Amino acid sequence: MAYIQFRDNGEKIEGTEDLLPFLNTQDVIYEKWGVERLNGHLKENYALTDEEKAAIINAFREEIDELSARRGYQTEDIIVLSDQTPNLDALLDKFKEEHHHTDDEVRFCVDGHGIFTLKSKDGRYFDVVMEPGDLISVPAYTRHWFTLCDDRKIKCIRIFVTPAGWEAIYEENTAAQ
Ligand SMILES: [Fe+2]
Numbered sequence: 001m002a003y004i005q006f007r008d009n010g011e012k013i014e015g016t017e018d019l020l021p022f023l024n025t026q027d028v029i030y031e032k033w034g035v036e037r038l039n040g041h042l043k044e045n046y047a048l049t050d051e052e053k054a055a056i057i058n059a060f061r062e063e064i065d066e067l068s069a070r071r072g073y074q075t076e077d078i079i080v081l082s083d084q085t086p087n088l089d090a091l092l093d094k095f096k097e098e099h100h101h102t103d104d105e106v107r108f109c110v111d112g113h114g115i116f117t118l119k120s121k122d123g124r125y126f127d128v129v130m131e132p133g134d135l136i137s138v139p140a141y142t143r144h145w146f147t148l149c150d151d152r153k154i155k156c157i158r159i160f161v162t163p164a165g166w167e168a169i170y171e172e173n174t175a176a177q
Helices: 016-025 040-044 050-059 061-071 088-095
Strands: 003-006 012-014 030-032 075-081 105-112 114-119 125-130 134-138 144-148 154-160
Touching (some): 003 016, 012 016, 016 030, 061 154
Antiparallel strands (some): 105 134
16 A cells, blocks of 8 residues: 655655545546456566566556546556666666656556655655555656665556657756646
């Protein structure tokens, strides 16, 4: 279960009943998809073949298609980050730079953990700490960055509108609405 923590005063929001109303005010989608359907090999393996990646995506096909139809998303892939990833620290340095995109950034955490830090509509930064089974969207134009947790690994399904809409824009007022 994801939880939220505000960076300015440490206030924490836990539990779906409290999380969802706040996330709704930020236009952030939160869903929980069951990861118990994956066998241990697909869930815990961080050196996935293309066939294994496709098998994971297929295991969530129904939920992906339903969300994509609702939100206009068109494609998906898997990103795997762990100590086996070449240049992990260089990648993480890049992910922790604040940026936004012109489309939603949607992530479903299959295994591991990660933190999306988002800038709220009233300018407060908050961490969304994700665990396996959590899906969140970072809305288009919402400033954010990403970091790993102590386990330094995550396996995520990424759901996109178009690759162009997913490019990171680092300057806050570039391509604003
Ligand atoms: Fe991003």
